[in-house]
Amino acid sequence: QQQVKQSPQSLIVQKGGISIINCAYENTAFDYFPWYQQFPGKGPALLIAIRPDVSEKKEGRFTISFNKSAKQFSLHIMDSQPGDSATYFCAARRNYKLSFGAGTTVTVRA
Amino acid sequence: DVKVTQSSRYLVKRTGEKVFLECVQDMDHENMFWYRQDPGLGLRLIYFSYDVKMKEKGDIPEGYSVSREKKERFSLILESASTNQTSMYLCASSLVQSTNYGYTFGSGTRLTVV
DSSP states (O other): OOSEEEEOSEEEEETTOOEEEEEEEOOTTOOBEEEEEEOTTSOOEEEEEEOTTOSEEEETTEEEEEETTTTEEEEEEOSOOGGGOEEEEEEEEETTEEEEOOOEEEEEEO | OOOEEESOSEEEEOTTOOEEEEEEESSOOSEEEEEEEETTTEEEEEEEEEETTEEEEOSOOTTEEEEEEETTEEEEEESSOOGGGOEEEEEEEEOSSOSSOOOEEOOOEEEEEO
16 A cells, blocks of 8 residues: 555646645654655656655755645645656655655656 | 666566566665565565665565675565566665665666566
């Protein structure tokens, strides 16, 4: 069973638009919530991460919003660029082990 | 540049064969992981090692075993390969103590069992 549920499975956005990916979890023992970006033929790479005592974290055009009471978190990609076209995975950590969502394929149209 | 290296990019094996997937990291990380990646399922943890000769089952260990004889090397073993083990296999490593606890992944081994 998937411990982290991710949606949508895929999305298409125009250049300059906003991409939003949502994740939800049940286990309150998770203590760290990273997002990974994966390009074809490559392994996932850490993009941005947040701890559950923080409601928002921003790094450049990427922002994580975290809602602890709802057990939900989301990734916002502002001013989306063609180079952002990739698969994005949310994850949640417990005891050094990450549980991953199913992934979202983002396509940015020029 | 620090890295996690997986020995094979593509492998084709026959049903029933014993298959070894090798992973080496040069970052002196304590933790190493094997995941498999399947469309629509994301990454699922097969096995985890937190020290030499130490291992812990992940979410889907059936049909797999692992070996960690040296800190930098973590091997995944398919005892008798089956077609349902056709997948992308990803190795990762991480520090026990880290400011971000992020994983570093290898580029993956795409295994096809025929």
